[in-house]
Amino acid sequence: MIVFTYDKTFEGLLSCIFYAYERKIFPDIVLAEGTPLPLFCEEVIPILTEEKKSERVWKGLSKKLSQAGLAVITYNWLSELPDTENLLFRYIRKAIDAPKSIELNFGDPDVLLASQIYKKVSYERHRVIQFTRFQKTADNIFFAALEPLYNVLPIAISHFKDRFSDQKWIIYDIKRAYGYFYNLSEVTEIRFETQSSYLITGQLDASLMSEDEQLFQKLWKTYFKSISIKERTNPKLHRQNLPVRFWKYLTEKQ
Amino acid sequence: MNESVLEKLKILAESAKYDVSCASSGTSRKHKAGGIGSAAGWGICHSFAEDGRCISLLKIMLTNHCMYDCAYCINRRSNDIPRATLSVSELVDLTIEFYRRNYIEGLFLSSGIVRNPDYTMERLVRIVKDLRTLYRFNGYIHLKGIPGASPELIHEAGLYADRLSVNIEIPNEQSLQLLAPEKDFQSVFTPMRHIQQRVLESAEERKKYRFAPRFAPAGQSTQMIIGATADSDKDILRLSSALYQRPTMKRVYYSGFVPVNTYDQRLPMLKQPPLVRENRLYQADWLLRFYQFKVDEIVDDAYPDLDLEIDPKLAWALRHPERFPVDINQADYEMLLRIPGLGVKSAKMIIVSRRYGRINVSQLKKMGVVLKKAQYFITCNELPLQTIHEVRPERIRTLLTQPSGKKEDPRQLKLIFEE
Numbered sequence A: 001m002i003v004f005t006y007d008k009t010f011e012g013l014l015s016c017i018f019y020a021y022e023r024k025i026f027p028d029i030v031l032a033e034g035t036p037l038p039l040f041c042e043e044v045i046p047i048l049t050e051e052k053k054s055e056r057v058w059k060g061l062s063k064k065l066s067q068a069g070l071a072v073i074t075y076n077w078l079s080e081l082p083d084t085e086n087l088l089f090r091y092i093r094k095a096i097d098a099p100k101s102i103e104l105n106f107g108d109p110d111v112l113l114a115s116q117i118y119k120k121v122s123y124e125r126h127r128v129i130q131f132t133r134f135q136k137t138a139d140n141i142f143f144a145a146l147e148p149l150y151n152v153l154p155i156a157i158s159h160f161k162d163r164f165s166d167q168k169w170i171i172y173d174i175k176r177a178y179g180y181f182y183n184l185s186e187v188t189e190i191r192f193e194t195q196s197s198y199l200i201t202g203q204l205d206a207s208l209m210s211e212d213e214q215l216f217q218k219l220w221k222t223y224f225k226s227i228s229i230k231e232r233t234n235p236k237l238h239r240q241n242l243p244v245r246f247w248k249y250l251t252e253k254q
Numbered sequence B: 001m002n003e004s005v006l007e008k009l010k011i012l013a014e015s016a017k018y019d020v021s022c023a024s025s026g027t028s029r030k031h032k033a034g035g036i037g038s039a040a041g042w043g044i045c046h047s048f049a050e051d052g053r054c055i056s057l058l059k060i061m062l063t064n065h066c067m068y069d070c071a072y073c074i075n076r077r078s079n080d081i082p083r084a085t086l087s088v089s090e091l092v093d094l095t096i097e098f099y100r101r102n103y104i105e106g107l108f109l110s111s112g113i114v115r116n117p118d119y120t121m122e123r124l125v126r127i128v129k130d131l132r133t134l135y136r137f138n139g140y141i142h143l144k145g146i147p148g149a150s151p152e153l154i155h156e157a158g159l160y161a162d163r164l165s166v167n168i169e170i171p172n173e174q175s176l177q178l179l180a181p182e183k184d185f186q187s188v189f190t191p192m193r194h195i196q197q198r199v200l201e202s203a204e205e206r207k208k209y210r211f212a213p214r215f216a217p218a219g220q221s222t223q224m225i226i227g228a229t230a231d232s233d234k235d236i237l238r239l240s241s242a243l244y245q246r247p248t249m250k251r252v253y254y255s256g257f258v259p260v261n262t263y264d265q266r267l268p269m270l271k272q273p274p275l276v277r278e279n280r281l282y283q284a285d286w287l288l289r290f291y292q293f294k295v296d297e298i299v300d301d302a303y304p305d306l307d308l309e310i311d312p313k314l315a316w317a318l319r320h321p322e323r324f325p326v327d328i329n330q331a332d333y334e335m336l337l338r339i340p341g342l343g344v345k346s347a348k349m350i351i352v353s354r355r356y357g358r359i360n361v362s363q364l365k366k367m368g369v370v371l372k373k374a375q376y377f378i379t380c381n382e383l384p385l386q387t388i389h390e391v392r393p394e395r396i397r398t399l400l401t402q403p404s405g406k407k408e409d410p411r412q413l414k415l416i417f418e419e
C-alpha cells in the first residue's frame, strides 16, 4: 500500500495530485501528517506543499471542469469531513483522466457523493446567511457570532460584503476561532486572542452595546412573537426549519 | 424611537399576520453606492415563527384602522380591538434597523382602508417612495395594492416596490360580496390588470432603453382564503390556473381560514384552520407551476376536491394506471416528473446521468427518489418489481396510507427552498 502524507492544506492536497501525475505514482490513500498509518504500508511518501505546483493543478482543473465543478471541489474541502481528501483525490483524478467533464455523471459514486456534500455545505452557507444576527456595539460595529457545522464563512462573506457595505461588521466563527472584519472598504480575517464572554455566549454584554441596541432587540422579539398565528402553532415544524443549534445566537430566541 | 413603538409594533404585526405571502424572491439587485442593502434574487427566510412559517420580511400594517367590514378579517370596523398607526419615521427606522441586523430581507407593507382606497394607497406609496429615494433603502419591498385604488397610484407604487399584490381572498364573486360587501371582483382585478400592463410595458421599454425605470420587477402575487366559503378545490385551482396564465402572476397563496370573528353567522364554525387541505392545494399549485400538469388533470367534475389522504400527484397516478410503468432509462423529462416519489431535482439528475450509462435502482435511491412510492410506477434495469398493474391501485393506496411506525406530518410542506 502506498500512502501520501500532506500538511492538511488545500494546496497540499493539490500538490499530492501534482506529484502523483509527475511520477506516475498513485497512492492508495492520502493522510494528513501525524495521523496513525494503516497496517501493511509498503511506502510512505511525504508530499511537500508547493504553491506553484498547486496552482498549476488548479489551472489544469479549470480546463476540465466548469465553475460549478470547481465549486464542488472547494465546498467539499470546506466540509472538513473525515476522509474528504481521499474523496477529492479520486474526484480530481477522474476529472483529469476523463475525456469529457465528469461533473454530471451521478451514476459514479464519487461524483454523486461529492455533489451531495456540496449540497450540504451550500445549505449550511445558506443557513449562515439566514441566521446571522448582528448586534450593534458602542463603537458602531455590528457584531455577529456563530458556529457553522462546516467551515462556510469564506464562501458566505461576499454576500455580507455586498449587502452590508455601509456599516462596519464582524462575523466570527466561534468553533474555529476566526472571523472576518469589514471596515467599510475591505474585509480582513481576524482572530481574537482573549476569551471574552461574548466569544462564549455569542451575546454582547449590555455595557458594550450601542445606545438603542437593546430597544431594537426588544422590538424584534416582540415582532417575532406577534407574527405567529396561535391557531397554527407547530413546534415540530418550527424546530425543523430553525435548527436548535442556531438558537444560542438568535436574538429572537434569547 | 422609544418604548411606545413596542406596543404599536405588537398591534400592527398581529393585524398583518394573516396575510400569508412572505417570499422575498424575484428581484436581484446588487448593492448601490451610498445605499443600504441588496436583494438576493431568491427568498431568504431569516427566521421561522412558532407556527413554523418563514419570516423574511417585516410584515406590518401602516394602520389597522379600517372603514370596511370584511367578515373574515380581524381588522374589520365592527371589531373592538386595539388600533394603532405608525408614523413614517417609525416605520422607516424599524425597517432599516431590522435590516442592518440581518433580521429581515425587507418590508411587506399593507394597510387598513382609511377614508377611501386612494387616500390609503397614497399614504403607502409615499412611504415606499421615501424609503427608496430619501433613505436609499435597497432591500426588498412588497407593497399591498388597495382594492379600488386608481391606476395612477398603482403606477407610482410599482416604481418603488419589488412586488405588488392585490388579494382576491374569496375565489367566487358572490361569496366575496356576501362576506365583503364593500369589495367586488372588479376592485381586485382592475388593479391586477394595471400592474400586469405596466410590468410588461416597462420590460419592453427596458429592452429599448436600458435605464428606463423598472416596474415591480418581482411581479405580483395574490392570496385566497381557504375554507371560509363552500367553494371547492376545483373552483380555487381553476382560478389559480387562470391567474398563472398571466405572465406577471408569480404566486397564488392559500391561507387556511382562521376563524377570528366567531360571532359572524356567515362564516363556518371551524375548530382548526384546514391545514391539510391548504397543504394539498400548495402541492397542486406546485404541479401546475413546475410539473406541467393541467388543472383538469388534478381536479374535475368527478373529483372536485383534492384527496386529503394522498398527495395530488399520487392521486393522479392511481387514476391513470395506463400511463405506467415508466422506464427510467427511456422516459422523457415530462413523464419522469409524473412519477410519484420523484421530484424536479431527481428528474433532472436522471436525465443528465443517463448520458453516461444506464441507471439502476440503488442509484435512484441515492439521487433522492422515494422508492417506497416510486416502485409501483417504474421499470429500471433489474426491475420489474411489482408495478401498479400487478398490485392494483386500491392496494397501493392502502399500502401508502397505512400508518407506519414514523408518520410524517401532512401539514408540513416539504418544499422548503422554493423559487
Ligand code: SF4
Residues within 6 Å of the ligand: B066, B067, B068, B069, B070, B073, B074, B075, B076, B077, B111, B112, B113, B180
Ligand atoms: S379592507 Fe377588509 S380585509 Fe382589508 S383590513 Fe379592512 S376589513 Fe380587513
